[in-house]
Amino acid sequence: MTNEIEIAANSVLLVIDVQKGFDDADFWGPRNNPAAEANIAALMDAWQGSGRPVVIVRHASRQAGSVLAPDGPGYALKDFVAERAGRAALHVTKSVNSSFYGTPDLADWLTRQNAAQVVVTGIQTNMCVETTARMAGNLGYEVLVPLDATHTFDLAAEDLPDAPRLTADQLATATAVNLQGGGFARIVTTGRLVEAARTRVTP
Template sequence: MTTNETVIDTENDTVNDTEIAANSALLVIDVQQGFDDSDFWGPRNNPAAEENIAALMDAWEQTGRPVVLVQHASRTPGSVLAPDQPGYAFKEFVAERADGAALHITKSVNSSFYGTPDLADWLTAQGVGQLVVAGIQTNMCVETTARMAGNLGYEVLVPLDATHTFDLAAGPGPGAPRLTADQLATATAVNLQGGDFARIVTTAELVTAARTAAPAAARA
């Protein structure tokens, strides 16, 4: 099963039934070069994630909606995401679009709400009530941020195909439970939508809905 074949059935509950607010904020979480190090992270899923994230960033910028970039500054010695490592930098396609971002948050934990500057304060000041959460890793910072956003009362949409993650074991021993990246992504989809934290949608649905709801000048 791939992340595009999640057990969550959105056929009769699509984002096309949801208005994309004029100030809906797109959170692009931890799309950093360090996640390209397969020796460090192991097998990943969803090779289309970067293309889909770029499509969302372009749609949000072209329709005048805010994009928030989140960057993980690891405190773990030797981490490829430590600020003194090359992997801390955004992936090139994000860096190319960074000038259009409304906010840049740095964090050292899973939730984007525990970073600098304060995300919740900024959202309140901007009157934002709807969040689209994309990025890396699906079951870590994306899921944690979406869960917290749901608890805080935001309407949260998660395009699962604009996220990816890596295979993960519960421990170092040979008998430790292990899930593939696709299994973890499916679990995230079930957790978020089944737990009423967020709705699982697709990039194509969001881009179509955003452009449909955009002013004529932005759609041109």
């Protein structure tokens, strides 16, 4: 696999679930990668500044008591995304992990845009980001995942014997191995994507 990154003129940046509810540390526990938000913002600016499309995905939880419930304050986009949301090409609402099971239909929109490359960012690394990237890979898209533009939280399997727990960093590493090792996506960095996206798209 080549180390060079080529960003298509209509490469689509997916910004997944960057919502205020994920700031509730009492609900989620310890997180990783405090630079995630700044990196997501840099990618949004690079994509929108070069005329490439940004898709904003938001999670509307159906679980009782969720901090991402659509009628609660945590459903709102984080401020830095909300400030850039007016220039987004598409807004998708979902209630499951995959952004491809939302409204409006993401795959249908990508087909109409003749888009073949997607860049997947957001929250949580090992949940909605990984699930969306896996499905995008299965659907035949070229998928790039800047791991440093994602974050997640420590997680325990409470119902398993001894309740094994992984830290957020361990889960992010597992996601990187799953996606690239499994052939679903290519793991890259925000800096390399921003550099590669500097060429402006001609309208």
